[in-house]
Amino acid sequence: MPSQAGDMIGAGRQRLGAESTVGDAVRATAPLGYPAGIFSAEGLARVEAVADQLPGRLTSTFGFEVELGKPPGGADFALAVTGLHGGREMLAGSSDFEFRLASSEQPAWAAVRALSQAWADPLSGLDAELHNLALEFDLTEGVEGVPPPNVFLGARSGISADSPMDRRREERSWAWLFDAALPVLRGRLSRSQRDTLGRCFHSLPSGSRAFQIGVMLARPVEALRVCILGLSYDKVSGYLESIGWPADPQELDEQVAPLLERAESVIVDIDVADSVMPSIGIECFLGEENAGRGNGAPGTEEHWSRFLEPLVEHGLCTPERRQALLDWPLTAVESRARTWPAHLRDASRFLGADLESSLVRAMNHVKLSWRPDRPLQAKAYLRVQHRWRPAASPIGRPLVPSPLRGG
Numbered sequence: 526m527p528s529q530a531g532d533m534i535g536a537g538r539q540r541l542g543a544e545s546t547v548g549d550a551v552r553a554t555a556p557l558g559y560p561a562g563i564f565s566a567e568g569l570a571r572v573e574a575v576a577d578q579l580p581g582r583l584t585s586t587f588g589f590e591v592e593l594g595k596p597p598g599g600a601d602f603a604l605a606v607t608g609l610h611g612g613r614e615m616l617a618g619s620s621d622f623e624f625r626l627a628s629s630e631q632p633a634w635a636a637v638r639a640l641s642q643a644w645a646d647p648l649s650g651l652d653a654e655l656h657n658l659a660l661e662f663d664l665t666e667g668v669e670g671v672p673p674p675n676v677f678l679g680a681r682s683g684i685s686a687d688s689p690m691d692r693r694r695e696e697r698s699w700a701w702l703f704d705a706a707l708p709v710l711r712g713r714l715s716r717s718q719r720d721t722l723g724r725c726f727h728s729l730p731s732g733s734r735a736f737q738i739g740v741m742l743a744r745p746v747e748a749l750r751v752c753i754l755g756l757s758y759d760k761v762s763g764y765l766e767s768i769g770w771p772a773d774p775q776e777l778d779e780q781v782a783p784l785l786e787r788a789e790s791v792i793v794d795i796d797v798a799d800s801v802m803p804s805i806g807i808e809c810f811l812g813e814e815n816a817g818r819g820n821g822a823p824g825t826e827e828h829w830s831r832f833l834e835p836l837v838e839h840g841l842c843t844p845e846r847r848q849a850l851l852d853w854p855l856t857a858v859e860s861r862a863r864t865w866p867a868h869l870r871d872a873s874r875f876l877g878a879d880l881e882s883s884l885v886r887a888m889n890h891v892k893l894s895w896r897p898d899r900p901l902q903a904k905a906y907l908r909v910q911h912r913w914r915p916a917a918s919p920i921g922r923p924l925v926p927s928p929l930r931g932g
Contacts, residue, residue, distance in 0.1 A: 544622070545866035547587060547604060548577035553865050554884045554909050556857050562849025563591060563907070568599030571664045575602055578671045580624050581866045583612045585911040588889060590661075593842035593903040597849070603661040605679075608644065608652060616641035616658070626671060633673030633742040640676075640709045654701040656681040663743050673743045678706055683734030683754065684726050699726055702738060707749075710740045717799040718747075721769075725751055725797060728767040730760050748796040756793050758785055758807070765805075770795070772803040772897045780901050781807055781893055784839070787832040792890070807893045808906075826851050829888060836891070841903040850905055855886040860916070869911065881916045884909055 551573055559569065572589065587604040591597075606612035614620040618627040618638055626634050641658070643649045660674035684699045703719060714722070726735060732755045739750030756764060762774035785791065785807070794806030811828055830851055836842035859865045859873060859882040869882045889908040895901055 545581035545868045546577045547579040547581055547584060548573045549581055549864070549866040550587070550869075550884060550909070550911070551576045553862055554855075554857050554886055556862055560849035560852040562597050562843075562845040563589070563853065564600055565596075565598045567666075568597070568664075571599055571666075571668065572602050575662055575664060575671050578626065579604065580615060580622055581868050582610070582622055583615050583624065585610070586908065588906055588908045591846070591905050591907070593836065593846045593850075593891070593905055594840065596843065597845070599664050599666060601661060601663055603659055605657050605659045607657045613641055613645050613658075617645050618642070619645065631673060633676075636710045636742065637674065637676060640706060643705065643709060649705065651701060651705055654681055655679070655706065659737070661743075675739060675741045675743050676710060677737050677739045677750070677752075678702070678710075679737050680735070683736040684729075685734035686727050686729045686731075696723060699723075707738075707740070711742065715799060718749075718797065721797050721800055722749070722751070725768050725795065725801070728764060729753065730756060730764060733760075746796075746798075748798040748802050751795050751797055752808075753793045753795070756791070758782070758791050761791075761793055761807075764793075765795075765801075768795075768801050770801050770803070770805075772805075776897065777805065777895055781895060784835050784841075784893060785809060786835075787828070794892075803898075804894070804896045807895070808890045809893065810890045811888075825854070832891070836903050839901075841893075841901060846905075850888060850907075853886055853888060853907055857884045857886075858914070859883065876913070879916055880913045883912050883914050885912055 564572070576587075584604040584606055587602070590601040590603065606616060611620055611622070615622060615624045616627055616637055618624070619642070620627075627638055629635065629638075637658070637660070644651045644655055644658075655678060657679035659677040659679060661677065662672055662674055664672070680702075684702070703714060703722070707714060729735065733753055734755055735751050736754045737750075737752040739752065741748070741750065762778065765772075765774055788809035788811075790810045792808040792810070794808065796802035796804050809832070811832070830847075833842055833847045833850065837844055837847055859869065865882065873880070873882050887908050887910070889906040892904045892906065893901060894904065
């Protein structure tokens, strides 16, 4: 639970309007306000302004990205869309529920619409491979309206080199990405970018997989973000060398390794244009045992506290940010809320008195972003997820993998 001594901002308040928005969920998630070390008032207002343009039915999972070495300010915002509850059809413009941006001719939104239409088409074959889309919004100071999203494609089973197949069969296993999904979002890959991506996939060590591919539609870059799961840190240097990474693995290790001692698993993010770029992200997670504990359970806060200590010591996280992250976990429940998204209240009435709606705040991960020509940077990714829970159950934090990524 949040520390009662900590300042709070943005306590949940009612927004007037017929159809609920993601912004309503943002406010409901902060019944007592958010820890002041997460956002500034102006930064939270930017998030809410964008979230209020997004229908509440679009997603059940959203989150925030905050840089830890700076004072509280703004945050980037992200949400995940699946094919389960109509979100995909809203992006495709084929839903009974209106989503104004789905009909926008702005190039990024038009690309998202076209991809979602193909994803929803059973004849395209994309649904067999694509599990979710995560939309990330860069909310820098001065941004107006809803900016174009960066898009992360979440694969159902991921791309791996585990199977003892020949190279041609291996390439066919990721053809959906090269020949269907990516061309719709950003045009055909160049031959060199296609070859470089193929080398990154083919070189994956046993047990690892590329489970998410990011297309930065909101940024003036051609590089794609490849997110790799199941690659232990002791294998990172060898993998980077095998794909032609142009930086020095020893320099990376000297800066990053001391900060990973308390991380129980990592995800590795690489950027791929016509060649592999020198930038790299190391996403740091707690183990499932700790991530699944309820709010206030022994060990959860202490584990994150120990992980964040060296980040504070190295100037990558301010003490205020550290305390705000420890105060972040919370479960907001409908029965105790002053305001709640209307579509979730409607669903609760339909399901009856045995279940109630909850919005669960949790730490997802901390990412260390490294480039040879820039200082190391740390960001926290904070998740909010809707869950149905027995009406009489104690408040806790369920273990749910999140598709949300960030830049």
